[in-house]
Amino acid sequence: MSVNFIGMITSHKNSEIHPSTGPAIDTDYLLRFARAHEEAGFDRVLVPYHSTGPDAILTIAQAAAATSRIKLMLAHRPGFVSPTLAARQLATLDHFSGGRLGVHIISGGSDAEQRRDGDYLDHDQRYARTDEYLQVLRRVWTEERPFDHEGAHYRVEQAFSEVKPVQKPHIPIFFGGASEAAIPVAGRHADIYALWGESLDQVRDLTGRVRAEAARHGREINFSVSFRPILADTEEKAWARADSILQETRRLRAGNAKLHPAYTGPQQSEGARRLLAAAEQGARVDKRLWTAIAKETGARYNSTALVGTPEQVADALLDYYDLGVTTFLIRGFDPLEDAIDYGRELIPRTRELVAQRLASKKAA
Secondary structure, X not given: OOOEEEEEOOOOOOEOOEOOOXXXXXXXXXXXXXXXXXXXXXXXXXXXXXXXXXXXXXXXHHHHHHOOOOEEEEEEOOOOOOHHHHHHHHHHHHHHOOOOEEEEEEOOOOHHHHHOOOOOOXXXXXXXXHHHHHHHHHHHHHOOOOEEEEOOOOEEEEEOOOOOOOOOOOOOEEEEOOOOOHHHHHHHHOOEEEEOOOXXXXXXXXXXXXXXXXXXXXXXXXXXXXXOOEEOOOHHHHHHXXXXXXXXXXXXXXXXXXXXXXXXXXXXXHHHHHHHHHHOOOOEEOOOEEOHHHHHHOOOOOOOEEEEOHHHHHHHHHHHHOOOEEEEEEOOOOHHHHHHHHHHHHHHHHHHHHHHHHHHHHHO
């Protein structure tokens, strides 16, 4: 199977080494960011969700209008709108974007983050709600007649939508969540299961568990892993850049821990716990997985990196591909500049290695 690359865009410049300044929405930056990913050869771009940030649906609509080829991925939290309304909104957006939409379902790994929007369900209850939410969502997308539903979290009568997604059978569902409550939901509903950048052993274990759960429902599932590649023209320079990123992250955190949402993120999440477990193995794991930022920030958000030359990082990505990972979400600490840089060598080189691997298997 071929390899796909997802980037991430935000409405203004920010990262662990670039504290947020100015207004929350910089329209020119957002549009340049989206177009840069399209020009760099990314397959898809993610618009994230934060309880204090700009509305993700409206943001992704702007990105869709500014681009023509790149696919889109909307981070979406169940529980704040009815699944029947969400189904119509997403199907409408799929039409207006020319069938380019994907939705990334995030049930929520932080009580504090959820409560800002008035959600007081506990962790496991949120995943139970997501399960039911996705049942209704998919029925609205696919059923040709009105239906009734009565469950623990939702009750609807004669639910129906005149607008169906362009993509069939429905909009691709990406899914995040590594807890025991999350994995059964992923097995029932996810088209692509998304992990943060864990070690090879961790990824092998977790994808195996999700595959087994999906198989119980007669389903197959694809996998995505997220990294923050740090590139340079020599390995020595790449590690020096990694160290400078760590030092700047520490300096900013020491000055003001509220400079960036990543410093107040979901410490409770199982994904964060797993990244910290990888960090316990050392700052450098496997070939070139770098865990120092994850350890420094408490593993809030995807914060592990692959460090090296484009050829070395592409080779490291191939190790994950060999485990069945066919999608990589990559974003940099210098967000716009790194996205452009990834398109120069890392993305083409990785695609080349995958093509060689597929050709070798076919010949064998």
